[in-house]
Amino acid sequence: MSLKDHLLEFRRRLMVSAFALVAGAVIGWIYYEPVYDHLTSPFEQYKATNPDAIVSLNFGNATAAFSQQLTIAIFVGVIVSSPIWLYQFWAFVVPGLTRKEKRISLAFIGATVPLFLVGCWFAYMTLPKALTILFGFTPEEGSNIQQASDYFKFVTRFILAFGAAWLLPVFLVALNAIGVLPGRTLLKAWRPAVLLIFVAAAIITPTPDPFTMFLLAGPLVVLYFGAVGVSLLLDRRRKDADPDWMKVDDESASPLDTTSSRLDTTASSLGDDTASPL
Template sequence: MTQRSSSARRGNPDARMPLAEHLREFRKRVVLAAAGIAVGMVAGWYLYTPVFEALQQPVLEAAERADALVTVNFSGIATALDMQLKMSLVLGIVVSAPWWLYQLWAFVAPGLHQREKRYTFAFLGAAVPLFFGGVAFGWWVFPRAIAILTGFTPEGAANFLDAQLFMTFAMRLILAFGLAFVFPVVMVALTWTGLVRGRTWMRGWRWAIFLIFLAAAILTPTPDAITMLFMAGPMVLLYFSAVGVCLLRDRRRPREVETFV
C-alpha cells in the first residue's frame, strides 16, 4: 500500500484513497455483507414456517369476515420450495441487518478523521433500530393492505391468491419499509464525511418529497394510494429530521476544522 493510501487509512482528511483502493474496499465489503446474508438465510430457512403462518393469518381473517373462499394457492409442483428459498433470502437480509449495515459504514469510515470513527456506534445505534422499526411498521401495514385489497372481492366469488405473488407482495412491502427508514441515517453519514452539506439537502427538499413519493409508489407492491401514503409519510418526517441533524453538523464543521489547524 502506498504512503498516500496508508495516510488515508489513518484518517488524514487531506489524503484521498486511490480509485483502485476504493474498488477493492467496495468489493471486500460487498463480499462480507453477502456472507453475512448467507448465514442469515440459514436462520431464515428455519423461520419460514412461523413467518408464513403469521403472514397468512390476515388472509384467513379476511375469508372469515367475508364468509368467502380466500386462500393462498400453490399453483406449481416446485412453487413451495421456490417460495421458501426466496423468503429465506429476505429473512436473511432482515436477520443480518446489523452486519451489512456495519459493512456500509466501514466502507465510508476511511474518509473520516480518526476521532470521528467513534461515530460507528452512533451510526449503527441509529440505523439498526430504524431498519427494524421500518420492518415492524411494514408488518403492521401488511394485514391492513390485505384487508383493503381482498375487500373488493365480489360477493359469492372466490379469491385464490397465488403464493408467489402473495409472498413477493409481503416481503417486498416489509423490506421496502425497512430500507426506507434507514435512508435518513445514510444522509447524515454522507454529511458527516463531508460529501454532502446539510444545506444541500435542505435546498433540494421539493425534489426530495417528489422522489420520496415516487419511490413509495415503486416500492409498495400495491397500486392503492393508502399503502403509498403509509410509506411516504414517515419517510418525509425522517427526511426533515435528518436535514436538521445535517444542518447542525454544518454549523459545527468550521469550529472542528479550526481545532485541526
C-alpha cells in the first residue's frame, strides 16, 4: 500500500472507532445514574466506616453537573466500545503481517478485550481501598469536600490506567510474532522489566501506600512471564518451521541433497547417445 492508502485506511479505522465511542457514550448517558452510584460508592463506604468524617462531592457551578455527566458518558463509551476500537487497531496493523501472523492476530484480539476489561474491573475493586487510604490523611478537624470534576477525573484515570496496563503481555507477544522481540531477549531482561513494572505501578497508582502498588504490579509481573512463555513457544515453532539450511552456521557448509547428487552422477556417466533412466 502507498502512503496515501495507509492514511486513508487509518482515517477509516479512526472513524469506525469514533462512531463506536459515540454509541457507547449514548449508552453511558442513558445509564448515568447507576454508573454515578457505582463510581461514588467508595464515598458511601468511607462514610459508613467513618460516620464523623465530612466527605462529599461539590458541583461548583451551574454547568458542572452537565459537564460531569458528559464526561462519565464518554468514559463509559470508551469501555463499552473497547472491543471495536481495539479490533480496529489490530485491523490496521494486520495488513503488514504474513498470512500466519494474521491468524495469530485473531488470538490477540481474543486476549486483548478480556484483559482490558479485567484490568478495569480490578481497578474498580481496589478503588475503595485506595480512597480510604487517601482520605485517612485528612486531619480530624478537617473536611474532605471535593470538586466532582477532580474526583471523577481521578477515578476514571485510575480505572483506565489499570485497563491499559493489563495489555502489556499482548503487545509483547505481538512484537515477538512479527519478529521484533525474541522470547530469549524477554527472558534475559526480566530483572529490569520487573523493576520498570514496579516503577510504572508506583506512578500509575496515585496512593502512597505499597499495598495499591503491589495490586497493580503483582498481576503485571505474572502477565509478563506469561508473555515470555508464549513468546518462547512461538520462537520454537518458528524455528522448527525453518528449512535445514537456515539452521546451519554462517561458517559451515549446508547439507547436500544426496538423492539429487546420485541422479546428477548417474546422468553424467551416461553417454550422449544413451537414454537416461526414467
